[in-house]
Amino acid sequence: QVQLVESGGGLVQPGGSLRLSCAASGFTFSTYDMMWYRQAPGKERELVATITGFLGSTNYADSVKGRFTISRDNAKNTVYLQMNRLKAEDTAVYYCKPGSLPDWGQGTQVTVSS
Numbered sequence: 001q002v003q004l005v006e007s008g009g010g011l012v013q014p015g016g017s018l019r020l021s022c023a024a025s026g027f028t029f030s031t032y033d034m035m036w037y038r039q040a041p042g043k044e045r046e047l048v049a050t051i052t053g054f055l056g057s058t059n060y061a062d063s064v065k066g067r068f069t070i071s072r073d074n075a076k077n078t079v080y081l082q083m084n085r086l087k088a089e090d091t092a093v094y095y096c097k098p099g100s101l102p103d104w105g106q107g108t109q110v111t112v113s114s
Helices: none
Strands: 003-007 010-012 018-025 034-039 046-051 058-060 068-073 078-083 092-098 108-112
Touching (some): 003 092, 018 034, 018 092, 018 108, 034 078, 058 068, 078 092
Parallel strands (some): 010 108
Antiparallel strands (some): 003 018, 018 078, 034 046
């Protein structure tokens, strides 16, 4: 049974930083690409960042490039999203997802506001 548990969200001022974590279980973590998505109120869920399984190659949405960093620790079955220079438009629920599996976690709320 696939389980994905996101954590690390919260309220932060514009320009601040947060580090999200996603603890995964129930599948062979190291062999899957992992993604971070986000969904803001009234908007569709969008792909934020991807990291491949073996090589750890990364890709980012243009809106977060240069501010967010995705990383993974295959020994801990965990994927991270370091978010710097946060903006109000980054406010959303953030979800992690294994690339080719249909499972989602419960998400973690990120609110950027002064």
